[in-house]
Amino acid sequence: MYTLGRSLRVLAKQSRINARMHAIQVAKKTSASGVLLAANSSGSSLRSVLAPGTLRPSSTLSLAAHLRPTQALGRSRSSDPTLAPGCPPNLRITEMGQTFPPHMTSPLVALSETITRCVSTSTATCLEGKKEAEGEKAVEDPRIVEQRFVDEADVVVVGAGPAGLSAAIRLKQLANERGQELRVIVVEKAGEVGAHTVSGAVIETRALDELIPDWKERGAPLDQPALEDHMHYLTRSSSIPLPHPPQMSNHGNYIVSLNNVVKWLGEQAEELGVEIFPGFAASEVLYDDQGAVQGIATNDVGLDKDGRPKDNFERGMALHARVTLFAEGCHGSLTKTLIRRFDLRKDSQPQTYGLGIKEVWEIDPAKHTPGAVHHYVGYPVDYQTYGGGFLYHMADNLVSLGYVVGLDYRNPYLSPYQEFQRFKAHPKLRATLEGGKCISYAARALNEGGYQSIPKLTFPGGALIGCTAGFLNLPKIKGTHTAMKSGIVAAEVAAEAILGAYKAAGEGAEEVPYTALDVSPYEQAMRDSWVYQELYAVRNVRPSFHSPLGLFGFMAWTGLDTVVLKGKAPWTWKHPGPDYAMLQPAKNFKPIAYPKPDGEVTFDLLESVSRTGTNHAENQPVHLQLKDPKVQVERNLPVFAGPEARFCPAGVYEYVDDDAHPGQKRFQINSQNCIHCKTCDIKDPAQNINWTVPEGGGGPQYSLT
Numbered sequence: 001m002y003t004l005g006r007s008l009r010v011l012a013k014q015s016r017i018n019a020r021m022h023a024i025q026v027a028k029k030t031s032a033s034g035v036l037l038a039a040n041s042s043g044s045s046l047r048s049v050l051a052p053g054t055l056r057p058s059s060t061l062s063l064a065a066h067l068r069p070t071q072a073l074g075r076s077r078s079s080d081p082t083l084a085p086g087c088p089p090n091l092r093i094t095e096m097g098q099t100f101p102p103h104m105t106s107p108l109v110a111l112s113e114t115i116t117r118c119v120s121t122s123t124a125t126c127l128e129g130k131k132e133a134e135g136e137k138a139v140e141d142p143r144i145v146e147q148r149f150v151d152e153a154d155v156v157v158v159g160a161g162p163a164g165l166s167a168a169i170r171l172k173q174l175a176n177e178r179g180q181e182l183r184v185i186v187v188e189k190a191g192e193v194g195a196h197t198v199s200g201a202v203i204e205t206r207a208l209d210e211l212i213p214d215w216k217e218r219g220a221p222l223d224q225p226a227l228e229d230h231m232h233y234l235t236r237s238s239s240i241p242l243p244h245p246p247q248m249s250n251h252g253n254y255i256v257s258l259n260n261v262v263k264w265l266g267e268q269a270e271e272l273g274v275e276i277f278p279g280f281a282a283s284e285v286l287y288d289d290q291g292a293v294q295g296i297a298t299n300d301v302g303l304d305k306d307g308r309p310k311d312n313f314e315r316g317m318a319l320h321a322r323v324t325l326f327a328e329g330c331h332g333s334l335t336k337t338l339i340r341r342f343d344l345r346k347d348s349q350p351q352t353y354g355l356g357i358k359e360v361w362e363i364d365p366a367k368h369t370p371g372a373v374h375h376y377v378g379y380p381v382d383y384q385t386y387g388g389g390f391l392y393h394m395a396d397n398l399v400s401l402g403y404v405v406g407l408d409y410r411n412p413y414l415s416p417y418q419e420f421q422r423f424k425a426h427p428k429l430r431a432t433l434e435g436g437k438c439i440s441y442a443a444r445a446l447n448e449g450g451y452q453s454i455p456k457l458t459f460p461g462g463a464l465i466g467c468t469a470g471f472l473n474l475p476k477i478k479g480t481h482t483a484m485k486s487g488i489v490a491a492e493v494a495a496e497a498i499l500g501a502y503k504a505a506g507e508g509a510e511e512v513p514y515t516a517l518d519v520s521p522y523e524q525a526m527r528d529s530w531v532y533q534e535l536y537a538v539r540n541v542r543p544s545f546h547s548p549l550g551l552f553g554f555m556a557w558t559g560l561d562t563v564v565l566k567g568k569a570p571w572t573w574k575h576p577g578p579d580y581a582m583l584q585p586a587k588n589f590k591p592i593a594y595p596k597p598d599g600e601v602t603f604d605l606l607e608s609v610s611r612t613g614t615n616h617a618e619n620q621p622v623h624l625q626l627k628d629p630k631v632q633v634e635r636n637l638p639v640f641a642g643p644e645a646r647f648c649p650a651g652v653y654e655y656v657d658d659d660a661h662p663g664q665k666r667f668q669i670n671s672q673n674c675i676h677c678k679t680c681d682i683k684d685p686a687q688n689i690n691w692t693v694p695e696g697g698g699g700p701q702y703s704l705t
């Protein structure tokens with residue numbers, strides 16, 4: 001009886017799947033003629049429509065899928081490169097169907113392969129694609145077409161960083177104040193809250209004071225006040241003191257391990273009743289029939305590298321919410337799909353980034369000056385490369401030191417990791433580190449675009465908060481306080497919307513359907529907040545680096561702007577373009593000869609990676625997806641000398657000899673090493689690498705970073 005029931009359920013699902021595939025509509029529009037061609041396709045004709053060469057590289061592509069037979073057919077949005085509402089999101093066309101850089105001559109090779117191979121997270125449609133491609137060999141495992149378990153909450157927050165946890169805490173505070181129940185769920189891809197956090201960190205307590213005024217009494221791990229500020233200009237062998245810029249003053253701030261602060265915030269949230277799910281990576285945004293964000297899905301776990309379920313397979317979970325807040329940190333993997341789908345960057349500049357690489361050391365107590373904050377410019381990068389270092393003396397003989405390289409660098413031979421080693425080897429830094437012990441290594445991208453790069457923050461059913469929106473204040477090198485404040489502001493707007501809906505219904509929460517609510521007032525509330533005031537005042541600082549004077553123009557302008565003009569210049573400079581487009585061909589440069597590690601202060605890359613505790617389950621789908629598997633070898637290697645092997649701070653990418661084709665190279669991805677910094681997704685000049693979440697719980701296990 002059980003078997004029969006199960007078979008019937010599988011059959012029923014199967015027929016729904018077929019209906020889906022037959023209802024997929026592909027619309028293509030050539031930008032040259034403006035002609036819109038649409039084909040009502042089954043899977044096979046879909047593939048022929050998408051055959052290589054049927055679209056021009058500059059074409060925009062859009063798909064409309066018809067999930068339920070009752071929906072109207074023919075819905076396509078030719079100007080929107082993302083999937084139309086209701087589309088099965090993991091067709092991955094969301095990632096492909098954008099305006100392709102001109103050098104990507106055949107994006108549709110990748111596109112059609114993606115559909116047919118479909119080594120993707122989970123959905124039934126994918127399996128269908130796989131079946132078509134592989135015929136009888138295709139996987140037909142009922143587990144993979146099972147409907148996801150659906151849970152519902154008032155608010156789902158993606159990411160348990162400072163922004164996400166501040167939002168969750170504020171929501172529960174407001175609900176408690178009003179005696180209302182509010183279910184708040186936070187999903188976090190790290191195995192433990194804080195284990196993916198990378199920061200300096202000297203933090204301002206402004207937002208924390210607002211959120212938890214008695215944080216001291218509650219034992220927040222802010223033990224080391226910042227006591228002295230120093231700014232240095234480094235030459236190859238010496239260090240020249242510089243006046244400390246007023247906007248970088250750390251008076252009243254604290255030197256912390258942000259991991260520890262985030263863990264503590266997690267505890268505060270749980271005390272208030274927030275449900276935190278560490279080890280759960282949000283892999284898909286879910287949309288309702290109207291195209292509003294309905295929540296997220298966590299990825300399936302227990303798939304092998306080909307997308308086939310293993311014995312430990314578990315279907316991901318769907319979390320539906322009235323409001324979904326995305327707090328993924330810098331360059332969020334779901335955020336980027338939302339930005340495309342809702343065209344959130346329509347009225348803003350591209351985001352620009354830096355890569356921060358850091359270590360924590362235990363040093364000789366005689367060299368330790370608790371509370372000292374040092375910043376460095378100059379050596380080791382040249383004056384046209386944006387870069388700088390920091391050294392913060394924490395409590396307990398620990399120092400946190402790091403180096404940030406602007407990802408708009410031009411020379412493809414540059415390696416941010418090696419620049420960090422050169423920084424540490426400078427006599428000034430070496431003197432502090434020698435005799436000490438390196439405890440942790442970490443790397444993470446951070447936002448540099450500032451005010452002019454903030455996208456539209458809201459869309460139906462949700463909003464972007466924290467660094468995924470880009471609130472970092474670059475001259476201060478601080479984003480924790482602004483991330484937290486944005487979480488607080490978003491929470492206040494979301495609580496108003498949800499509790500207002502309860503009130504309007506005149507009933508308990510259970511009477512109000514789980515439909516997406518509008519949080520658009522968050523946009524204006526942020527504009528009215530001190531976050532925007534701060535960011536507006538320093539908006540011209542980063543773009544000033546792009547004068548022919550590079551660092552020197554930047555220093556001169558920063559002094560004038562922040563001391564004399566105080567941000568009141570009547571213009572706003574633009575960034576020259578996205579970071580990936582700044583990389584120049586290798587023929588314009590000479591390779592950089594980086595020194596060998598000494599094993600005392602400077603280290604081999606893989607030794608550093610071993611200090612991250614990184615672990616990804618073996619034999620899982622590669623989370624670093626290539627849109628076109630050939631682009632790296634055919635373009636990035638000859639033109640840019642294979643920059644991936646240098647910009648990745650974890651040795652994930654290698655060009656190795658191709659045994660199958662003697663004399664040629666192949667691109668190897670050691671995805672198990674990935675420390676989730678997102679640099680490859682940002683800096684790949686072909687924009688061919690798509691960073692997606694691996695199985696939840698994988699990745700680095702940072703501490704003290």
Ligand SMILES: Cc1cc2nc3c(=O)[nH]c(=O)nc-3n(C[C@H](O)[C@H](O)[C@H](O)COP(=O)(O)OP(=O)(O)OC[C@H]3O[C@@H](n4cnc5c(N)ncnc54)[C@H](O)[C@@H]3O)c2cc1C
Nearest residue numbers: 159161162163189199200201202282329356466467479480
């Ligand atoms: C090298 C470096 C130095 C810095 N120094 C300072 C400093 O001194 N002072 C300061 O104030 N700021 C500093 N910052 C910036 C600061 O760290 C950030 O502004 C702050 O962490 C942003 O908080 P957030 O919550 O927005 O994002 P994050 O702290 O990045 O948190 C995002 C969280 O979301 C999780 N996540 C992401 N995607 C998903 C997903 N799809 N599913 C589930 N979970 C997901 C991540 O694992 C992470 O835990 C520094 C940053 C770097 C990289």
Ligand code: SF4
Nearest residue numbers: 648674675677678680
């Ligand atoms: S693979 Fe990409 S995200 Fe992972 S560590 Fe390397 S550059 Fe960072």
